[in-house]
Amino acid sequence: MLPQILTPIPGPRSLALAARLRRHESRNVTYLADDFPVFWQRAEGVNVWDADGNRFLDLTSAFGVSGLGHTDAAVRTALVAQSGELLHAMGDVHPTALKAGLCARLSALTFERWGAGDAKTVLSSSGSDAVETALKTALLRTGKAGVIAFAGGYHGLGLGALSAIGLPFFREPFRAQLKDFATLLPYPHCYRCPFGRESGERLGEGTFPACLADCLMDLRGQIEATLREKEIGCILVEPIQGRGGCVVPPREFLPMLREICDTHGILLIADEIYTGFNRTGALFACEHSGVVPDLICLGKALTGGFPLSACVGHADVMDAAWPAGTGEAIHTSTFLGHPVGCAMALANIGELRAKKLVQRSARLGEMLLKELSKVQGPKSKVVCRARGVGLMAGIELLNEDSSPATELSLRVIKKLLHRGLILLPEGEHANVISFTPPLTISEAQLRRAAAALRKALDEE
Numbered sequence: 001m002l003p004q005i006l007t008p009i010p011g012p013r014s015l016a017l018a019a020r021l022r023r024h025e026s027r028n029v030t031y032l033a034d035d036f037p038v039f040w041q042r043a044e045g046v047n048v049w050d051a052d053g054n055r056f057l058d059l060t061s062a063f064g065v066s067g068l069g070h071t072d073a074a075v076r077t078a079l080v081a082q083s084g085e086l087l088h089a090m091g092d093v094h095p096t097a098l099k100a101g102l103c104a105r106l107s108a109l110t111f112e113r114w115g116a117g118d119a120k121t122v123l124s125s126s127g128s129d130a131v132e133t134a135l136k137t138a139l140l141r142t143g144k145a146g147v148i149a150f151a152g153g154y155h156g157l158g159l160g161a162l163s164a165i166g167l168p169f170f171r172e173p174f175r176a177q178l179k180d181f182a183t184l185l186p187y188p189h190c191y192r193c194p195f196g197r198e199s200g201e202r203l204g205e206g207t208f209p210a211c212l213a214d215c216l217m218d219l220r221g222q223i224e225a226t227l228r229e230k231e232i233g234c235i236l237v238e239p240i241q242g243r244g245g246c247v248v249p250p251r252e253f254l255p256m257l258r259e260i261c262d263t264h265g266i267l268l269i270a271d272e273i274y275t276g277f278n279r280t281g282a283l284f285a286c287e288h289s290g291v292v293p294d295l296i297c298l299g300k301a302l303t304g305g306f307p308l309s310a311c312v313g314h315a316d317v318m319d320a321a322w323p324a325g326t327g328e329a330i331h332t333s334t335f336l337g338h339p340v341g342c343a344m345a346l347a348n349i350g351e352l353r354a355k356k357l358v359q360r361s362a363r364l365g366e367m368l369l370k371e372l373s374k375v376q377g378p379k380s381k382v383v384c385r386a387r388g389v390g391l392m393a394g395i396e397l398l399n400e401d402s403s404p405a406t407e408l409s410l411r412v413i414k415k416l417l418h419r420g421l422i423l424l425p426e427g428e429h430a431n432v433i434s435f436t437p438p439l440t441i442s443e444a445q446l447r448r449a450a451a452a453l454r455k456a457l458d459e460e
Helices: 012-024 073-085 097-112 127-142 159-163 168-177 212-229 253-264 285-289 315-321 339-354 357-372 406-418 443-458
Strands: 040-044 047-050 055-058 119-124 146-150 182-185 232-237 267-271 295-298 309-314 383-389 392-398 424-426 432-435
Touching: 073 339, 097 119, 097 309, 097 339, 119 127, 119 315, 127 159, 127 232, 127 267, 127 295, 127 309, 127 315, 146 212, 159 168, 182 212, 212 232, 212 253, 232 253, 253 267, 253 285, 309 315, 357 383, 357 392, 357 443, 392 406, 406 424, 406 432, 406 443, 432 443
Parallel strands: 146 182, 146 232, 232 267, 267 295
Antiparallel strands: 040 047, 047 055, 119 309, 295 309, 383 392, 392 432, 424 432
8 A cells, every 4th residue: 555645735734834934945945836845754764754644655765865764773773872972073183983984984895895905085964075075186186177077967066066067957057156177978868869869768678779889989089089178187977867867878888988087097986976875786886887986976875864975085096186184184074074974874884784785776676667667558648768777767758759748747746745655856857757765665665656656647
């Protein structure tokens, strides 16, 4: 059974809270409408309860954060224990043992585990912070400020990260304040070809249209031309695009970027803020291609609910970039290595491994993709294209003329919210309904959610 809605959505308390928020929060932060949003009150596992007592099935993991499910017992215990002992330290002056422990753990999970030696980490508070740390590292290491990034990429909204974002909606209002150091190139998108070829359906798991080799050759040519024309220090890439619409590139893509970076002596930065920690059926999405980046950016599911992120780099790269400290750091923050966040991250990482959620994500992801492929029901008036890896999946809605079915996507998401399902739109046109549920979700819950989506589309 799907969650039962007890009161109208939004209920009276949610409506009252929306009115209060509308009065006191700046516009253009929280989207407020007569039928949206609900206000969360509490959450446990895959379920969320709103301020009016309604229960929902969360198919977002709250932006991909709650990989273990909401309010995991081990993570909650770590939070409570640490907050009772020490709430704040002086992370870059007088740190805690937890900071040292987490940096060592991240080294073991990444470069040591990949057989590449030790790693060094800069901790921060948000995904945008981690990306900007990586961009600074690339500049210090190579002496070159230029960055190659990709259309559709999302790297956070700080001014540095925003300069490299591939979604115009976020970048254009602030262009006057942005430094023009990033070159945006096409991301391999076989569902909506950026190279002018006919977009094709994937032919099967791991198989792409026959024109793929030509597209990658075109992209390689554009990268090489950019490197000849500009001083480029790094390539910044999401191994699988999240906010861009759950775009899964061919496995040859990352190895090509790795080869180019090695040839030209520049850094490869993997933004795994969204894809990291078992989301795609691998601990990190770059592992699907067997590629070791120079720097990897982590966040979201790192702690299960505390604002903490990390830029982890090969020790040789980090040491060559950052000078030895003289008592004042040139890159730091007040909450660097926050003890509560570090305690939660260590507990969260331990639980992810103990519960073997990487295998579960891969298995359930295969099943979910099959279920989403059935959403194209006989009554559907749109074209539905399912894609994804692990428990990072999406279904793109297109009109008969192949234009994005944005309004339909948003209507369906609201309709499903009223039926107890929390979903999000992704993609430049918000026409991709994404599924990034907690990795602890059951097979039955996923099947029922896919069936509910099909029913909602058939009703349109």
